[in-house]
Amino acid sequence: MYTFTDRGDRSITLRPEGTACAVRAYLEDKLHAGPQPVKLYYTGPMFRYDRPQAGRFRQFHQFGIEVFGSNDPAVDAEVIAMSMDFYGRLGLKNLELHINSVGCVKCRLVLRRELQSFFRKRYDDLCFNCKNRFEKNPMRILDCKETQCIDSGVNAPTPIDCLCESCSAHFEKVKKHMDLINIPYIINHRLVRGLDYYTNTAFEMMAPDIGAQSSIGGGGRYNGLVETCGGPPTPGVGFALGMERVILALDRQRVAFPGTVGPDVFVVTVGQVGSDEAFKLLFKLRAAGFSANKDFLNRSLKAQMKYAGKAGVRFVVIIGEEELARGVAMVRDMVTAKQESVILDQIAVYLTKRKSEV
RNA sequence: GUGGGUGUAGCUCAGCUGGUCAGAGCACCAGAUUGUGGCUCUGGGGGCCGUGGGUUCAAGUCCCAUCAUCCACCCCA
Numbered sequence A: 001m002y003t004f005t006d007r008g009d010r011s012i013t014l015r016p017e018g019t020a021c022a023v024r025a026y027l028e029d030k031l032h033a034g035p036q037p038v039k040l041y042y043t044g045p046m047f048r049y050d051r052p053q054a055g056r057f058r059q060f061h062q063f064g065i066e067v068f069g070s071n072d073p074a075v076d077a078e079v080i081a082m083s084m085d086f087y088g089r090l091g092l093k094n095l096e097l098h099i100n101s102v103g104c105v106k107c108r109l110v111l112r113r114e115l116q117s118f119f120r121k122r123y124d125d126l127c128f129n130c131k132n133r134f135e136k137n138p139m140r141i142l143d144c145k146e147t148q149c150i151d152s153g154v155n156a157p158t159p160i161d162c163l164c165e166s167c168s169a170h171f172e173k174v175k176k177h178m179d180l181i182n183i184p185y186i187i188n189h190r191l192v193r194g195l196d197y198y199t200n201t202a203f204e205m206m207a208p209d210i211g212a213q214s215s216i217g218g219g220g221r222y223n224g225l226v227e228t229c230g231g232p233p234t235p236g237v238g239f240a241l242g243m244e245r246v247i248l249a250l251d252r253q254r255v256a257f258p259g260t261v262g263p264d265v266f267v268v269t270v271g272q273v274g275s276d277e278a279f280k281l282l283f284k285l286r287a288a289g290f291s292a293n294k295d296f297l298n299r300s301l302k303a304q305m306k307y308a309g310k311a312g313v314r315f316v317v318i319i320g321e322e323e324l325a326r327g328v329a330m331v332r333d334m335v336t337a338k339q340e341s342v343i344l345d346q347i348a349v350y351l352t353k354r355k356s357e358v
Numbered sequence B: 001g002u003g004g005g006u007g008u009a010g011c012u013c014a015g016c017u018g019g020u021c022a023g024a025g026c027a028c029c030a031g032a033u034u035g036u037g038g039c040u041c042u043g044g045g046g047g048c049c050g051u052g053g054g055u056u057c058a059a060g061u062c063c064c065a066u067c068a069u070c071c072a073c074c075c076c077a
Helices: A019-028 A073-090 A105-120 A128-136 A138-143 A147-152 A165-180 A243-252 A275-287 A301-311 A321-326 A344-357
Strands: A003-005 A011-013 A038-047 A059-068 A096-101 A199-206 A215-221 A236-242 A265-269 A292-294 A315-319 A328-333 A339-343
Touching: A019 A038, A019 A059, A019 A236, A059 A073, A059 A243, A073 A096, A073 A165, A073 A199, A073 A215, A073 A236, A073 A243, A096 A165, A105 A128, A105 A138, A128 A138, A165 A199, A199 A236, A215 A243, A236 A243, A265 A275, A265 A301, A275 A292, A275 A315, A275 A344, A301 A315, A315 A321, A315 A344, A321 A328, A328 A344, A339 A344
Parallel strands: A265 A292, A265 A315
Antiparallel strands: A003 A011, A038 A059, A059 A236, A096 A199, A199 A215, A215 A236, A315 A328, A328 A339
């Protein structure tokens, strides 16, 4: 975590994720006293201290959702579905959705026993870290990327094997609800969340070809977290995605980004004559709800047109000597290249009409 | 925290084994078109070659340090 000492000699840690923040909001604002369930979202910068690499930044941005107050497996499916829908709308393809269930505290006690008895015989084959995990948190051995640990864990008991009756039923219902809305998933027995407050459903979305950090989002159920944070026992389930990784995936999949949108109108002047009128018109147009711009570099008519073309504006309003004398301006449609003269006072009205045609 | 790669124009990069090595494309600006964008052509501006030391007659080019950046390892509550 990104921890440092500030000038007041206080130890400061920058938040690494948003769920705990959402829980605090839920408790501090006493949302648990209101109607349940409570659905929240957040977005903002998060921080880590790891060395940066592809898809991993010291400062990054997450979007996340949390649902407090319901243990209904349909909500797990709803949260997963919402996140998959988000990726789908962006245009991402070939994502893998991995799901698993780590059960409740009771299930994990069973799992812990089973795993320890399984790995006790293979203890010497485990990597250094997993030898420590054996006592501290054997579930994490399943998650280890070392080949020796993967090999020795081939027939290891899985979290799902150790689910109690109600947790097993919960997982079945999550899967059923996923099937009801046709969301394909892969059951990944190695997908675990190590902390005690995680319960039942765990899931993760992976994007191919974005480097070593392939996860673009994930989440799960945390029925113990609110209580751990000092609140009443409250079920919760949530999801978070890393926006930089989503952008990376969009980039790799060559999904077209929404282009930058230019102003609606660009006001072109010829020489100094039309300049004052153009400035006034600029603000009239803005007041009428258009985004509008003009030249501020004393550029030639041609250069202004060129600039307007590059900026992708739809309409150019040309005010020159001839137009001024007649109290009109030339309005040019940059797409059709057609232009007509419009009375100066009527330009906003005219453009409003033209804009609604498109 | 560990290992490796890369720092040259706004961007992407080329610059062999030190000696016309300050370059290309794109972008930008201007002109061709004296009041009309996109296409084309012509011209132009712009670089302490990341920074600081060192080696050498001579350093983008070699060495050291430093900073930045990228990739991977580690880690991922």
